[in-house]
Amino acid sequence: MMDAWVVARPGPIATNPLERTRLPVPEPGPGELLIKVEVCAVCRTDLHLAEGDLPPRRPRTVPGHEVVGRVTALGPGTEGPAPGTRVGVAWLRSTCGECRYCRRGAENLCPSSTYTGWDADGGYAEYLTAPADYVYPLPEDLPAEKLAPLLCAGIIGYRALLRCDLPPRGRLGIYGFGASAHITAQIAMAQGASVYVMTRSPAAQELARELGAVFVGGSADTPPEPLDAAILFAPVGELVLPALEALDRGGTLAVAGIHLTDIPVLNYQRHLFQERTLRSVTANTRADGREFLRLVAAHPPRITTTPYPFDAADRALQDLAADRVNGVAVLLME
16 A cells, blocks of 8 residues: 545645545556656646646546656566666656657647546655656656656746747746746756746745846736747736737747636737737647756756655645745655
C-alpha cells in the first residue's frame, strides 16, 4: 500500500476537495514503468481539476503531472530505462500515434490523447505508472526540487513561447507571473528578448524585477512600448483585451492555460486589426519537451520553488489559489 491524495469531491478549494488516503501500489502494464516519486510540482491545472474547472474523467483521481522519480519496475514486454534510472513524468501520457495529427507531428492535438493526473493517477502519491515512451530521462546532478517544475511549467511555457511568434530580440509581454511564466521569461531573455511583466502579486512583481524584466506593472497595466508578442499565463479572460491592445502591428498573443474564464466582447479596431493574432496553446508534444530540456541544459534557468511536505498537498493548492506561492510549489516525498 502507499500514501496518496485523491480528488474526492471537486469543488472550491476552501471545501477541501482533496482527501489523503491509502491505495495499492499500482502494477505497471505492458509498455509501462513503475516509478517511485521523489518530488511532484504543483500546477494550476491540478487546482482546476480539484475545483472542477476541468471535469473529472474518472472518480477519485490522484492529481500531479510534474514528477521526478526513480524507475523501480518494468511492465511486461517493456523496453525502457532500467530500474534505478531517474526519469520525469509530464502532463502528456499517451497518444494514438496513428491519427492525422500524430502523423503530422502535432500529437498534442490527438483526439485520443491521455493525461497524467487526469486520465490516470498522477504524482500526488508515493508511486505511479507511466508509459515508457512518454517519460524523459533526467540528469543526476540537479536537485529533484528544481527539475520537477520543468516538466510542465517549463515545457508548456516553452510551447507558448513558440506559439507567440516572438521575433529575434523582440519585446515579449507576460501576463501573470507564476510557475510557468518565471521560467519562460528566463528562456526568452536568454534568447535576447526584452520582457515586460504584468501581474497582480507583489511577490511575483519583485521576482520579475530580480530576474531582469525591463518593466513590471499590474495585471492590466499598459506597457511603455508596444509588444511584439505576449503570453497570457493567468487564467483570466478579461486580460485578453488589454494584452491584445498592447500588441504592436502583427503581434501575437498566446494563451497558455488549459482553462480560461470567459473573454469579454472584442472591439475589432482596438484589439485585432493591424493583423494581430490570438492563439491558444494545447498541451505539448514530446518533441517540445526534449527540445526544451536540451535548451535548459545549455542555459539553466533560476527555478524559484516553495517546498511543501507531502502531507500538506491540500495547503499547497490553497496557497496557489490565493497567490501565496512564489515561483513553483513542490511536494517533497521525503
